Amino acid sequence: MKIKVLTLNCWGVPVPFVCKNRKERFLAIGTEVGKSSYDIVAFQEVWHKGDFEILKRNIGDTLPYSHYFYSGSIGSGLCLFSKHPILETLYHRFDPNGYCHKIQHGDWFGGKGLGLAKIDVSGTIVHLYITHIHAEYNRERDEYRAHRICQAFSSSQFIKYTSNGAHVSFLCGDLNFEPVDLGYKMICCNGTLKDAWLEKQSTQSEDKEGNTSDCPSNSYSGNNKRDKYPHGKRIDYILYKAGEGISVEIEDCSLTLGRVPGKPFSYSDHEAVEATITVDKKEQKENKQEDQDLSALLQESVSIVDSGLQSTRTNSRFFIAFSVLCLALAYFISVIHIPYPLDYFVTFFKLLLILSMGFGISQFLIMIRSEVHGLEAGRLDMKNLLQNLK
Structure with a gap:
């Protein structure tokens, strides 16, 4: 069985002049995804309920099942769309999660956490985990580092103890960790997750490093970011783990949804990641982390x-x-x-x-x-x- 998955940070901050072309971009995202062949789509930073409704109107015919994870005072920003029935949902809220007086950052108001949806894909039980971990803001002096490490550990524990009943589990989202960071390693190691980008058999991406944020080709990457990250950075992921007696292969993992056709801007300030996964019910030995x-x-x-x-x-x-x-x-x-x-x-x-x-x-x-x-x-x-x- 093949399962096609997409994840995208939509950059949907509902603040005029801060989040550029928001309404046009959400309409374009919904239109493009609505004519696609994805089985499961995970979105982050969908902060405004009206933007979620725009996505539903344009995606609903292709992916009729959807769920928004409500949390905090402005919502978690996390939602998903599925071609297949969503059987159950659950939200695990992070604590700690930033500072309420840091209004310019705003992570505290979103009540960030980890969403779980149990999806029946033609008899194959999929656990889709979706998250958006607290942003870094300053890599040289990260005042939220302890918070972010706690969130990474909490995510890995939650996945470890709730994924047993699934044939295959996916963690999709903007982790705000690069592959060299401790938080990424913690999630993969303690959560026994593999990185689809690293395990892929092929890719259609021109960027062979899979960078998704601050990319030079993105219309919203300013000159200051291009100077700091000349090639961008990889912080958006599709991670996965196979259940007992299940074999999983990543046929393809690529970046997608770059520039909006006919427009001078990109779909988001992040690039989307898509993966085509083959799931077979047969025994496979796993190399567990030491x-x-x-x-x-x-x-x-x-x-x-x-x-x-x-x-x-x-x-x-x-x-x-x-x-x-x-x-x-x-x-x-x-x-x-x-x-x-x-x-x-x-x-x-x-x-x-x-x-x-x-x-x-x-x-x-x-x-x-x-x-x-x-x-x-x-x-x-x-x-x-x-x-x-x-």
Whole structure:
């Protein structure tokens, strides 16, 4: 049996002037996918419900089954379309997941996680996992590194313990990790997943490295990104694992959906990845990763999370000092005499100080505590697994 899969980060941020040509691009994506021969399509960054409806209207005749994974205050951005019946769905939400006060990044508001859909492909049970891990933003100084490692480990654990009942499992999405990164290695090793791009028998891509982001051919790659990533980088994947008694071969894995025909722009700021997979129900011996490889990855991951916990303590002290300073300033300007009409401005400033103090207290008592618990949970899970490998 052959199964054809597509994954694409659609870049659907619903902010005018930030996300260019969004409506036109979603219409073009829906039109192109709607006339394709895919069995399963996984999309990321479909943040606006109206964009999901555009995709449904144009894809629904070809891929009649669909599901959107709702999460957070703006939705997870994850959805899928299938030619075959979707039997069950489940969403595993990540914790920790960035900072709410980093509004310019916005990952926290999406409630990011890992979606699972159980699909019946003519008697073959497929588990489709779809995710969009927290973005890196700054490779040289990644303030979210501990969060992202926890998300990678959590994903690998979730897949490991929920994929047993499937004939074949796929993990599709924008992992925001390059193949050399610890997070990618953790997902592949602990989740016992293989990379379709590396295992392919053939490809129709001109880019033989399979780079999907910041590509020079993409209309949305600015000159600064071309200077930093002259050839782009590979962060979008189709990973897979075979169930017991199943043989899986990757006939082809290629990049697709580059420029929109007749338009001066691309379908997205990412390239899409498609794969044609052959699934046979016959015994095949798998070469499992050595425990010592996973042990080394876990040890490095625990070290990174420990550093992240140290940062939370620094942040906690900062917000305590910030709140005390706001309170002291508010008290000081309350007891001194301010002549008219400056007293109106002082009243406004005092209100601003009180609100700032409330923000600092909420960060200390709620947000940082939540971050610490999320990091601690991931750290303990890693250490438990590491202990059993020794």
